[in-house]
Amino acid sequence: MAAPFLLATELDNIGIVTLNKAHKRNALDEDAIAEIDAYFSNIPEHIRVILMKAEGDHFCAGLDLKEHHDKERGAVDFLRVCQSWHRAFDKIEHGGIPVIACLQGAVVGGGLELASAAHIRVADSGTFFALPEGTRGIFTGGGATVRTAKIISPNRMIELMLTGRVLDAVEGERLGLAHYVCNNEANPKTAYELSLELAQRIAGNALLSNYAIVSSISRIADMSATDGLFAEGLMAAVVQTGRDVQDRLGEFVNKKAHKVKPTK
Numbered sequence: 001m002a003a004p005f006l007l008a009t010e011l012d013n014i015g016i017v018t019l020n021k022a023h024k025r026n027a028l029d030e031d032a033i034a035e036i037d038a039y040f041s042n043i044p045e046h047i048r049v050i051l052m053k054a055e056g057d058h059f060c061a062g063l064d065l066k067e068h069h070d071k072e073r074g075a076v077d078f079l080r081v082c083q084s085w086h087r088a089f090d091k092i093e094h095g096g097i098p099v100i101a102c103l104q105g106a107v108v109g110g111g112l113e114l115a116s117a118a119h120i121r122v123a124d125s126g127t128f129f130a131l132p133e134g135t136r137g138i139f140t141g142g143g144a145t146v147r148t149a150k151i152i153s154p155n156r157m158i159e160l161m162l163t164g165r166v167l168d169a170v171e172g173e174r175l176g177l178a179h180y181v182c183n184n185e186a187n188p189k190t191a192y193e194l195s196l197e198l199a200q201r202i203a204g205n206a207l208l209s210n211y212a213i214v215s216s217i218s219r220i221a222d223m224s225a226t227d228g229l230f231a232e233g234l235m236a237a238v239v240q241t242g243r244d245v246q247d248r249l250g251e252f253v254n255k256k257a258h259k260v261k262p263t264k
């Protein structure tokens, strides 16, 4: 039996999932997508945050081009494959649990589509981003036209795809593909160290606040302003029902809570 693509472990209430096919640069075949779908369909109840990382020098080389080539997929076959990616990655983005992607090396094609479904992306300084589909004679099918285009703008995505240009970590950060770049002079922590630190901090937020943040903001961005404001009010009302709202507010009122301060 083939080794699993996804290894799942836990650190307290943080779920750690590792893409585990480094010898194939964590390329995504049909089984890999099914495993991602299965994990994000059944997130254990005590898990508050998920850290998604990868074995080896590269986060993910995208679609398994060998499988794609060998299967000689027709239009309907590939439509089904794309829909399976959409289902799996939608569970990452809209599962209600914050997901942090810890990136290194290649984050390309479907690998960038996978990273784009995460809520926070922490990149090693050697990370690079590209959408080489145009150069391979295919098109994005794992959600980039929606998620990646939302992050970098449709126009920038068109340019990246037409030219096959490769962005380094700093260029990626400038466009929003990475929120943090690590392992450099400005930030000597490893991407994993920072990802874990962020995961621990986020796990300390109220459960319902985290749910609202990862479930409603990107959806509201797709709504009209009128609908968005209505949805925001409803979401705020639901979060207000959380068990720890009064305690957390009380800590501030009684001067026991942290203050918001600049970091530098």
Ligand code: 1HE
Pocket: 023, 024, 025, 027, 028, 058, 060, 061, 062, 063, 064, 065, 066, 067, 082, 085, 106, 108, 109, 110, 111, 132, 133, 136, 138, 139, 140, 141, 142
């Ligand atoms: C692969 C894949 C893959 C590596 N499918 N097998 N994605 C791409 O166009 C990226 C293609 N990959 C690369 O450009 C490079 O492999 C990397 C820059 C990611 C890494 O380079 P390197 O020198 O570290 O590794 P390598 O020697 O190229 O690859 C090691 C092995 O992984 C090798 O197999 P081996 O049997 O010869 O050992 C490679 O063939 C294999 N490998 N990448 C299959 N992608 C839903 S639509 C989504 C559309 C897309 O994602 S298109 C983008 C596809």
